[in-house]
Amino acid sequence: MEQLIVIKIGGNVIDNTPVLEKFLSDLCVIDGPKILVHGGGKLATELSTSLGIETKMVEGRRITDDATIRIVTMTYAGFINKTIVAKINACGGNAIGLSGVDASLIPAARRPVKDIDYGWVGDILASRINTNLLSALLSAGLTPVIAPISGTAEGHLLNINADTIAQSLAVSMSSLYQTTLLYCFEKKGVLSDVRDENSVIPLIRISEAAELKANGTIGSGMIPKIDNACRAVSDGVSQVIIGRSDDIISIANNKHGYGTRISH
């Protein structure tokens, strides 16, 4: 099977223009099919503040009322998505910006209200991801750039977690491609010593993860990321890599000390 890389970038890349521009020009150098999923960064919060709309977060998730779904759609699917696409294409890439509503790429449903009403926050209907469209775009040499917005079956826009989109897309595309999922964060990889940036653990096998968590090698802050990565690998992704956006060329070239691979 052909190889595919699904890359997730978040606020630490998006909010820093020089870092974002270096990342996007590096991305253009990496051959082969790629999908880029981006989060939102601080722009939505800044716009809300400027408009006098209160930002409410619960456990890191944005409570998305009527005013907020407009703001996140404007910032994520509008300014951030088109800025990234324009910059990739200016570097000689061939990106196409999409959200989950486009061609019903990522069907979703509003999250049911239990203890918390998240508002217009959605959960992905993973079995219905439009892998045919993504595959056709990739075959045409395009790099889909996905904003974390989708919609209900009735056509109401929804705010979706970008990490979850990246994971769901990577799992779905694993039926068609040998898929690597790369989460960019602020460190070179998972560190065996949090005080030493050079103590990157190069490889974590999912069979070893439980022991590395139990003996403290994987710090508590990394546990949710590692758990998600192990689940993605169990669900069909060939490998998950956790590393720094600044290092994607070194990561793509398997250079030692850059990125932690989680695999079978």
Next chain:
Amino acid sequence: MEQLIVIKIGGNVIDNTPVLEKFLSDLCVIDGPKILVHGGGKLATELSTSLGIETKMVEGRRITDDATIRIVTMTYAGFINKTIVAKINACGGNAIGLSGVDASLIPAARRPVKDIDYGWVGDILASRINTNLLSALLSAGLTPVIAPISGTAEGHLLNINADTIAQSLAVSMSSLYQTTLLYCFEKKGVLSDVRDENSVIPLIRISEAAELKANGTIGSGMIPKIDNACRAVSDGVSQVIIGRSDDIISIANNKHGYGTRISH
């Protein structure tokens, strides 16, 4: 050649939710390949006002400074585009929202400064429109929904006139499809008596247009629209129709009294 219809809607449709929703559900009923181009409406101006950014218009064109290009990209390519796509898909359509930067669909250049500096306003490089991508999407049964945003070769976003996008796309696609360009405005068609909504002129041949302008049958307010329509027909579009968004099903069915056709 297969038929294609390129439809332009502006603020009079976008700003009125019931009118927009009826139009989009009617659109889903019309068979065959379609491209929808939308303008911006009043949302960008409202957002600018809320943020304390002055809106400067010269001859109907928005002066687009650094703050304004962010606002129009957020509103046009973000909220309006994704709202339209989500609503079409909820009606059983299969829309994909794009801007001119996506897959370098509509390459553009910043307008040179002569008497007026329009800022980040762009002119389309019509010979380089990505007709292959549009054709592939149409063949896959998708309806492209185009926001009037593009970018420079260096990757800076640009604000583009939506009427011009519709016209340029229709002309470019005429090499592949028998193309109809439909401009939606607030009246049933071009009226021979502006006080009588039922005096729609059903057909204007481009050879007759000069005489109809000279003898006053075409009112002065309609002359720029008719001149643009004649130019589109001269450049390869099969026909241009000027009519009301509310009437697109009647227009598509050639019902008498709905829409003015401009053709050879």
